[in-house]
Amino acid sequence: MELHVADHPLIRHKVTVLRDKTTPSPTFRLLVDELVTLLAYEATRQVRVVEHEVETPLTTAIGTKIADPAPIIVPILRAGLGMLDGMTRLIPSAEVGFLGLKRDEETLEAVTYANRLPDDLTGRQVFLIDPMLATGGSLIAAIEYTLERGATDVTCVCLLAAPEGIEKVQQEIGDRGDVKVVVAHVDEKLNEQGYIVPGLGDAGDRLYGIIGD
Numbered sequence: 001m002e003l004h005v006a007d008h009p010l011i012r013h014k015v016t017v018l019r020d021k022t023t024p025s026p027t028f029r030l031l032v033d034e035l036v037t038l039l040a041y042e043a044t045r046q047v048r049v050v051e052h053e054v055e056t057p058l059t060t061a062i063g064t065k066i067a068d069p070a071p072i073i074v075p076i077l078r079a080g081l082g083m084l085d086g087m088t089r090l091i092p093s094a095e096v097g098f099l100g101l102k103r104d105e106e107t108l109e110a111v112t113y114a115n116r117l118p119d120d121l122t123g124r125q126v127f128l129i130d131p132m133l134a135t136g137g138s139l140i141a142a143i144e145y146t147l148e149r150g151a152t153d154v155t156c157v158c159l160l161a162a163p164e165g166i167e168k169v170q171q172e173i174g175d176r177g178d179v180k181v182v183v184a185h186v187d188e189k190l191n192e193q194g195y196i197v198p199g200l201g202d203a204g205d206r207l208y209g210i211i212g213d
Contacts, residue, residue: 001170002180006042011035011184015159019200028206029082032131035159035184036086043157043182044090047071048125066093069124076101076130076142077114079204083129083157094127099145101138112141122150131203133161133183135194136168143173152177159203161186162196 014035017023023031048067053060070093075084077100088094100114118124126146133139139156146154154177161183173179187196200206 001173001175003166004042004180004182005186006039006182006184008038011038014038015184015200018159019198021201023206025206025209032082032159032203032207033086036083036129036157037089039157039159039182039184040087040090043127043155043180046155047091066091070095071125071127072097072118072121073127073129074099074117074142074146076128076138079132079207080128080130082203082207083131083159087127087129087157091127099128099142101141112145115145117145117149120150121146124151124153126151126154128154128156129158130156131159131207132196132199133158133165133169133181134190134196135162136165136172139165139181140169140172143169143179147177154179156181158183160184160196160199162188162190164190 014031018028018031049064050067052063052065054063071091072095073084073087073091074097075081077098084096088096097117098114099117100112102111102113128139128142130139143154143156158181163186166181166186169181187199189197191197
């Protein structure tokens with residue numbers, strides 16, 4: 001597994017505003033969208049392309065276009081949905097799948113409750129998007145899910161990560177396939193409840209509000 005921390009002044013600025021507990025949900029959503037677009041630029045550096053000839057107003061030119069099969073972007077529900085527009089803005093030709101994972105608050109293990117992905121991901125570049133890499137359980141489950149379906153090139157895009165989660169992903173995934181994790185910032189630690197510190201709170205709640213049981 002390869003880790004890439006996207007260190008850029010604009011990224012650091014937007015992360016700081018996201019952390020502020022007084023930032024309202026509409027502003028939070030807008031900032032996440034902007035931040036993901038910046039992260040997507042880093043995450044797609046190795047996106048597969050092929051040569052493509054076009055007619056300019058003066059002559060022909062050889063350029064590049066996204067190769068087939070198209071990449072697939074997979075938000076991990078529900079918080080990952082807040083990152084989807086930022087990714088598809090950069091790769092509009094990508095297909096979109098969905099994977100529903102939630103954390104058991106007692107065991108901190110990821111539980112799958114929904115999926116909408118092709119059975120065969122052979123030859124597909126997969127981009128998993130989830131705001132927080134905390135304990136690593138959800139991301140590991142999502143990576144395993146795609147590797148089992150034939151994917152060998154998986155890039156995970158997260159806003160924040162905890163060192164414990166990064167280490168857990170590295171231990172569980174190792175060198176199986178070409179797996180990369182792109183994050184805006186690596187935070188200090190996890191607390192006893194498994195939340196990232198200093199973090200930004202529950203990303204799903206801050207994006208969409210608190211939904212009662």
